[in-house]
Amino acid sequence: MKSISVDLLAQRLQAEQLARPGDPINRLLYECLRAAIHDGSLPAASRLPPSRDLAAQLGISRNTVMHAYEQLMTEGYAKGLTGSGTYVADRIPDLPVLPRPSAASTLRSRGVAARLSLRGRKVVDGALAQTRQWGAFMPGLPDITQAPHQKIAQITARLGRTLSPATLSYAAGGGHAALHESLAVYLRQARSVVCEPSQIVVTEGVHQAIDLITRVLGDPGDTAWVEEPGYWGTRSVLEINGIALQPLPVDAEGMRPPPGDRPAAQPPRFAFVTPSHQYPLGAVMSMSRRLDLLAHAARDGTWIVEDDYDSEFRFAGQPIPSLQGLLPDAPVIYVGTFSKTLYPGLRIAYMVVPTTVAAAFRTAQAELYRGGHMLMQAALAEFISSGQYAAHIRRMRLVYAARRAFLIGLVQQWLGEGWIHEYDTGAGLHLVLALPVGCDDVAVTDACAAAGVLVRPLSRYYLGRRRSAGLLLGFASVPQEQMLAPFEIVVRCIRQAVKAPDAA
């Protein structure tokens, strides 16, 4: 009996290994054993080969065999009898013999399994999110080592001593009420946002805010104006939700709405803008453009979405007041985040929605995403209302101003004048280097990546064919001295691309 079953298993295992060369041995062995129990090759109540013997015969480790036996025991296919080994269960769990799918149906289901949806294929093929998310020139990343973890952890630990069920259950009110309160005060003072706490919805990052806005206010086939160039994440979330993108070029005054006083032929449902600091080029939207955009929106029934992602970091001049606060009751939704002021992995952002739709947003959020993370939200509320948040921002503003000045110095020293993009307005967490015409910024980026340096090519931020070449260089995430060596690499890669533009 024993040797027969070992032979049988060895044969089957060999056959499976040939048929499925990529699959791990422990999985194959487990499946062979289970199949043998099911088809009666290993009858009920029979003894399984001792693990040592089976391992030796099959030429695999004893651990692998024991693991498979344990798995069978967990599932009720086998039982261990103290001192006398492992046996097939007296009564095999109530499973009929499993049909092995025919080769054709296996292939077919593999084909199906590889078939993504059209929208899924599009988002995967066009994805711009990077797998590596940290490095000297990673754009949009703050210095997360300087985030006030200890202070927030202290608050969290204290609040956590009296955990209430409401703190730990699903959250349904658009976030923690205390965070609504402290954000309303902070946004009023720091960003001239005019709002009541009830207008604030806390979200799992800016992407969830955009997703929620798009779904609650937009239907498939609706159009959105987006900035050209602009943020890839906004565009991906809009597209997956069936919104058609209409890119509008940006210049030194920000996004340029089309001329004309009459309602648009195909009025946009949304206008997604970054008025305080255009992403990625850096312009501030001028007052006349803001008023123009508001007028367009009033005429066309357009929702303006103001993505105020990093306006806390403006290093010269006055802070730029938000578009949201400019006109009472304007159809503007303001979106902000802690990703740049604290750290991205926190995944907490917020939006300010008009009172007319605030209840709908809360309801839809609870229904579609459910909520949570209330303890962290309560801690953030205290961190903000105690003034520590504003102090942290002030401190980081100085740190980033110095790093920005340092990087600009490096650019001037190594490359010369005229490389900083003309729309730069001295703010945010990254610079854009303008590359000479004909220089392939994707090639430069690839060359940098091959040398271990993360930069991003400006041309990838365009939807249309008219693209400028450039490089986005984050200056915030690491101290000055850690920029030196990577910058030399960037310079070398640029020079090579400029020398050989035709090779690109």
Place this chain on the structure above:
Amino acid sequence: MKSISVDLLAQRLQAEQLARPGDPINRLLYECLRAAIHDGSLPAASRLPPSRDLAAQLGISRNTVMHAYEQLMTEGYAKGLTGSGTYVADRIPDLPVLPRPSAASTLRSRGVAARLSLRGRKVVDGALAQTRQWGAFMPGLPDITQAPHQKIAQITARLGRTLSPATLSYAAGGGHAALHESLAVYLRQARSVVCEPSQIVVTEGVHQAIDLITRVLGDPGDTAWVEEPGYWGTRSVLEINGIALQPLPVDAEGMRPPPGDRPAAQPPRFAFVTPSHQYPLGAVMSMSRRLDLLAHAARDGTWIVEDDYDSEFRFAGQPIPSLQGLLPDAPVIYVGTFSKTLYPGLRIAYMVVPTTVAAAFRTAQAELYRGGHMLMQAALAEFISSGQYAAHIRRMRLVYAARRAFLIGLVQQWLGEGWIHEYDTGAGLHLVLALPVGCDDVAVTDACAAAGVLVRPLSRYYLGRRRSAGLLLGFASVPQEQMLAPFEIVVRCIRQAVKAPDAA
């Protein structure tokens, strides 16, 4: 000058208060001041009325005035001169006079602002997520006071001492690699899920998993089989993504696929099922149904999504192996969550996807949602691999078994035999009470809610018109003694509804 400006402000403020009775006084005052500066009523470099005077004249608190002045200073409209009060700025920020929208355009933009999308309106109107998320009989809620917060906090604190940038930045790999590893082992042992760590994608709750599955694998217009009755959250996420729902009735063997061996006329793209413990009725899907469903899926190119939301809590008999592990390479996506085993506010769930689409899922997740919460994921990985997670589940299984028995005892004692739904299989975190025909379960639920007790009406879990009346009673969230008084209320409400079925 001074009294003129005070009079002017008083008049304008009064007018605004009449026009916008709901708006808070501080906002109105600030806007009046800003408008007066813009239109020259308060000229550049002129002195603003002392806050005390203005407050007295307007009959409001001095704090409100000072707040408005500070806001104006923050935005560059005013400046404070030490010892001599507050002045309008010498040069008013480069803003033209703001156009006040005409009454018509204001109304129009208010109308626009109230207009949701069709899909947004549908999700809001049909929303079933509750605003209150905790109470004696709240279904689907574990006892979050017994969650192992301290143990997880200790691990988190230790891991947090050496925070790496990768822990705090955007996450792009479908979650923390250590959590993939420990989940793969746990799921293999506890749930017979056959997978490699690379097949696991960690998500922000089950809703994000369903959202991602729907988008990556389904297009608008595709059809999904869903269980009738079934989980409202799955249906809402499917619908917002444009998937048509085809409800299939469940019986004691789980969901009943339509008969027939030929491909369906309109083959479903998805089949969403809860085979281990049908939600909400409790059946276990029989082996023949499982095989039937797999055969349908192979024929029709259907993705089966196995929502294994609370199968850890089965109080009698063998654990039910997952559908995912039944057949190699079957087009099954397995979804699980920590919401029931730990607590919902944690917002961490996971799915196991076939290897053919694993990379696409990771990419799409990073692109559409971005990721984070890596420190907590690392802590969970350790909590699982150290065996503490399984131990916690074993402990809670005993706690919940006792609570379930207690609640069943209450039902039998107060209502008699035959009230527990016939499909109950002794698992999960809630019971379903079957109500007599003609008894309105929504009316019972409303009566309970009015008395402060949260239950949920079974009829709301149906999409079609053939609905059974019943009540979902969670038994997990509070200790036995806290069920007594609420249960008396439930009994009273049921008896009233049974007495007067016509009034319902």
